[in-house]
Amino acid sequence: MPTHTPSLRRRTLLGALAATPLSWAATAATTDWPRKPIKLVVTFPPGGSSDLVARLLAPALGEQLGQPVVIENKPGAGSSIGAQQVAQSPADGYTLLASNSAALSIAPSLLEKRSYDPSRSFVHLAYIGAVPTVFALHPSVPAHSIEALAAWIRSQPGALPFGSGGAASVGHLVGEQFAQALGLKLQHVPYKGAGPMRSDLLGGQIRMAVDALPQNIPLQQQGRIKLLAVTSARRVPQAPNTPTVAELGYAQLESENYVGISAPAGVPAGVAARISQAVRQACLRPAIAQALQAQGFATQDMEPAAFAHLVAAQSATWGRIAQRTGATL
Structure with missing residues (x-):
C-alpha cells in the first residue's frame, strides 16, 4: 500500500478545502436562481417571428421559473447587435437570446469582423420550431x-x-x-x-x-x-x-427560419438545465403549441445537444449560400 508524506497529505487537504467554497457557491447559485427578472433579447423589432415566439413563451416561462421574463427588442446589423449583447453578457442565466437563423447562421458569415461565434459564444438550450x-x-x-x-x-x-x-x-x-x-x-x-x-x-x-x-x-x-x-x-x-x-x-x-432559446457560454449547468426544461415544458402546453402551429410553425421537442448540432450545421450551410449570393451587411 502506498504511503503519503505529511506534506503531501497537507497539500491534499488544503486543495480540498480550497475547492469546497467554490462547490458550495456553484450549488447555491443554481439553487437560488432566479432571484430577479430574466431578460429575453429578441434580435428583431416587434412583429417578426422571433418576437411572436418570445411573447407567447414569456408568461409561461415566468410562471415556471418564478420571476418575470422581460422581452427586450434589440435589432440591427442583421440581428448581430442583439446576439453580440447576449454573447457578452454575464453567464448567469439572467440574459437569454431568442436565437434564430439570422443571428446565428447567417450574420456571422457576413460580418467583416466577427464579434461572436454561433457555437462557442453560446450554449443552445431549447429548440422551439421553424417557420x-x-x-x-x-x-x-x-x-x-x-x-x-x-x-x-x-x-x-x-x-x-x-x-x-x-x-x-x-x-x-x-x-x-x-x-x-x-x-x-x-x-x-x-x-x-x-x-x-x-x-x-x-x-x-x-x-x-x-x-x-x-x-x-x-x-x-x-x-x-x-x-x-x-x-x-x-x-x-x-x-x-x-x-x-x-x-x-x-x-x-428550400429554407426555414428556426427559433430557439440560447444563453451566453458558461452558464452553470444546473441553471441551463432549468431553462431548457422550462422552455420545453412550455412548448408542450396545448395552448402554446396550438398557437405556434396556427402561425405556421413546425414545432419539435429537441435535446439541447441536437439543437447545438443544428445551429452549427445551419451556420455552415448559410455561410456557403451567403458567399455564393454575394450578400453583405
Whole structure:
C-alpha cells in the first residue's frame, strides 16, 4: 500500500478545502436562481417571428421559473447587435437570446469582423420550431406562378426592389438565391424588421417580399396580398393552397427560419438545465403549441445537444449560400 508524506497529505487537504467554497457557491447559485427578472433579447423589432415566439413563451416561462421574463427588442446589423449583447453578457442565466437563423447562421458569415461565434459564444438550450419563408406579392402584381413572376420581373425597366425583414435575414438570402437561379435583376431593400416591411408591401411601396410565413397568412385570407410559394419541404397546413418551391422545380430555395432559446457560454449547468426544461415544458402546453402551429410553425421537442448540432450545421450551410449570393451587411 502506498504511503503519503505529511506534506503531501497537507497539500491534499488544503486543495480540498480550497475547492469546497467554490462547490458550495456553484450549488447555491443554481439553487437560488432566479432571484430577479430574466431578460429575453429578441434580435428583431416587434412583429417578426422571433418576437411572436418570445411573447407567447414569456408568461409561461415566468410562471415556471418564478420571476418575470422581460422581452427586450434589440435589432440591427442583421440581428448581430442583439446576439453580440447576449454573447457578452454575464453567464448567469439572467440574459437569454431568442436565437434564430439570422443571428446565428447567417450574420456571422457576413460580418467583416466577427464579434461572436454561433457555437462557442453560446450554449443552445431549447429548440422551439421553424417557420418557412414565403414569396409575398402585392395584389397588383400580375403573377400567380414563379414563371409568371419571373416574366413580370424581366419586363420591368430596372432592378425590381424586393423587401425582407432585414439584411442577413433568411428572406434576404432566399431572394438573392431566387435572382441567381432565374437570372433576374432584383434589388434587396432591407427593413428594420418585418413589421415595417409588411406595411410597405401592403401599401404598394414595394410589390414583392420574401418574408416569414406566419404573419402573412391572415393577410392572404383578407385578400390584401398574394402568397406565391413557401420555402418548406412540404405544404403548410395553415396555407394549404400555397405550393412549395420544390413542387415548382426550385428545391434549392428550400429554407426555414428556426427559433430557439440560447444563453451566453458558461452558464452553470444546473441553471441551463432549468431553462431548457422550462422552455420545453412550455412548448408542450396545448395552448402554446396550438398557437405556434396556427402561425405556421413546425414545432419539435429537441435535446439541447441536437439543437447545438443544428445551429452549427445551419451556420455552415448559410455561410456557403451567403458567399455564393454575394450578400453583405
